Amino acid sequence: MDAEQFIRGFRESSPYIHRFRGQTFVISLEDESLSDGTLSSIASDIALLRSLGIGVILVFAASSRIGLLLEKNRLEMERTPSGPVTTEKILQIIREAVGSVRFEIESALSGGGDNSSMSGAQLKVVSGNYVIARPMGVINGVDHFFTGKPRHIRTEFIKSHIASGEVVLISPLGVSLSGELFFLDGKDIAQAVAEEIQAQKLLFLMNEEGIPERKERSARELTSKEAKTLLDLESLSPNQKEHIVRAIDTVSAGVDRVHLVNRLRDGALLLELFTRDGCGILISADPFESIMPATLEDIPGIIEIIRPLEASGILKGRSRETIETDISLFSVTRRDRNIIGCGALYPFPKEKTGELACLAVHPDYRRCGRAGNLLAWFEKRAREEGLESIFVLSTQTGHWFSERGFSPCRVEDLPSSRKDSYNHQRKSLVLKKNL
Numbered sequence: 549m550d551a552e553q554f555i556r557g558f559r560e561s562s563p564y565i566h567r568f569r570g571q572t573f574v575i576s577l578e579d580e581s582l583s584d585g586t587l588s589s590i591a592s593d594i595a596l597l598r599s600l601g602i603g604v605i606l607v608f609a610a611s612s613r614i615g616l617l618l619e620k621n622r623l624e625m626e627r628t629p630s631g632p633v634t635t636e637k638i639l640q641i642i643r644e645a646v647g648s649v650r651f652e653i654e655s656a657l658s659g660g661g662d663n664s665s666m667s668g669a670q671l672k673v674v675s676g677n678y679v680i681a682r683p684m685g686v687i688n689g690v691d692h693f694f695t696g697k698p699r700h701i702r703t704e705f706i707k708s709h710i711a712s713g714e715v716v717l718i719s720p721l722g723v724s725l726s727g728e729l730f731f732l733d734g735k736d737i738a739q740a741v742a743e744e745i746q747a748q749k750l751l752f753l754m755n756e757e758g759i760p761e762r763k764e765r766s767a768r769e770l771t772s773k774e775a776k777t778l779l780d781l782e783s784l785s786p787n788q789k790e791h792i793v794r795a796i797d798t799v800s801a802g803v804d805r806v807h808l809v810n811r812l813r814d815g816a817l818l819l820e821l822f823t824r825d826g827c828g829i830l831i832s833a834d835p836f837e838s839i840m841p842a843t844l845e846d847i848p849g850i851i852e853i854i855r856p857l858e859a860s861g862i863l864k865g866r867s868r869e870t871i872e873t874d875i876s877l878f879s880v881t882r883r884d885r886n887i888i889g890c891g892a893l894y895p896f897p898k899e900k901t902g903e904l905a906c907l908a909v910h911p912d913y914r915r916c917g918r919a920g921n922l923l924a925w926f927e928k929r930a931r932e933e934g935l936e937s938i939f940v941l942s943t944q945t946g947h948w949f950s951e952r953g954f955s956p957c958r959v960e961d962l963p964s965s966r967k968d969s970y971n972h973q974r975k976s977l978v979l980k981k982n983l
């Protein structure tokens with residue numbers, strides 16, 4: 549990678565770095581990563597998340613280690629459609645397997661020789677009795693003995709560790725209120741933890757792609773409604789379908805986003821979280837609030853937002869007729885039935901650029917990233933239209949744009965038709981962003 553690429557990549561990641569600081573992510577990890585050598589790179593990516601101020605809860609599974617130990621002890625674990633049957637003897641094996649997986653993960657998270665990517669990370673890792681379990685019980689006549697389900701998550705306990713900058717490591721074992729140990733599915737725990745602490749993200753590090761053959765980011769960002777339609781696809785494996793169902797359930801329980809990431813891809817966590825294109829599948833709740841192309845019905849809402857801004861000289865005046873004529877260029881943020889944000893993209897196809905105009909958010913809804921989301925929406929539209937840059941003319945909001953990757957340029961650099969209509973009295977700054 550040359551210096552220019554590095555700088556571009558680093559800058560591209562900065563909005564995500566700012567946005568994620570102070571957020572909490574739950575990561576669900578399969579234990580195959582211990583045997584195939586991917587654990588150390590996952591550990592250093594986790595260390596990086598921590599140093600960027602992201603709270604990390606890592607929930608691990610131990611199925612493959614359990615399988616190995618069972619084989620070694622010539623034991624077999626019965627499975628029903630509801631889950632494994634954990635007898636007392638098998639629970640002994642599971643305890644041993646989970647313990648050894650835990651120590652290996654702790655040691656990977658503690659590594660940090662001078663030349664390693666963990667150098668200087670000094671991660672503090674804690675584990676404990678965060679998961680209160682209940683027995684799965686007898687299902688269809690089969691007693692599942694020590695197989696359990698999460699009953700309650702000790703969220704305050706976890707949150708206090710996160711607030712102290714510690715990585716919380718959770719094993720697939722839980723204790724019941726009577727002090728008995730139960731074997732749980734790590735993915736059940738990851739979901740329960742994400743839901744109960746209302747994490748911003750749950751990331752499943754899978755052993756395969758979440759949905760194969762989806763190259764475009766737009767095809768990999770799904771609402772839960774869209775995700776449901778995929779469940780009939782024959783091309784998806786049972787494991788992929790299971791993860792999609794889990795993702796749908798988790799977002800409907802209030803977690804903002806669930807990512808399905810192929811952990812076999814080096815740096816998958818970082819690519820997914822800090823690049824525009826990502827590399828995994830992102831499933832989010834069906835939006836109560838969303839950005840969409842504007843229609844004529846939205847004009848009163850748009851006018852309500854922009855008129856006061858025009859009156860104070862922040863936005864250039866636009867007649868209702870102009871908005872009507874240009875309505876196909878507008879998009880709006882609709883919250884329930886109200887318009888709370890708007891903007892318009894005027895393309896200049898010959899120059900492969902576009903003007904972002906009229907970007908505004910209703911004063912009651914500011915400072916929650918809505919204008920940032922509108923900007924991302926228009927950038928995506930601009931790229932889809934084949935534009936290579938967008939520009940804005942701003943009198944008072946220059947800093948907002950420069951903090952989001954725009955750089956000042958000259959009036960002479962505007963497309964010629966726009967240069968001619970530039971109002972020299974407004975003395976707007978011209979800022980441009982390459983896409």
Ligand SMILES: CC(C)(COP(=O)(O)OP(=O)(O)OC[C@H]1O[C@@H](n2cnc3c(N)ncnc32)[C@H](O)[C@@H]1OP(=O)(O)O)[C@@H](O)C(=O)NCCC(=O)NCCS
Pocket residue numbers: 857862863906907908909910913914915916917918919920921940941942943944945946947948
């Ligand atoms: C600028 C505007 C669109 C931002 O909307 P928003 O949804 O609050 O934006 P975001 O939540 O993505 O960003 C909020 C951040 O931008 C900052 N910000 C707001 N207006 C700013 C300005 N004029 N200059 C620099 N930063 C600004 C806020 O202080 C906040 O940062 P903070 O939380 O660190 O203090 C909104 O304030 C607005 O509608 N302003 C009037 C219209 C306007 O100026 N439009 C630009 C047209 S050129």
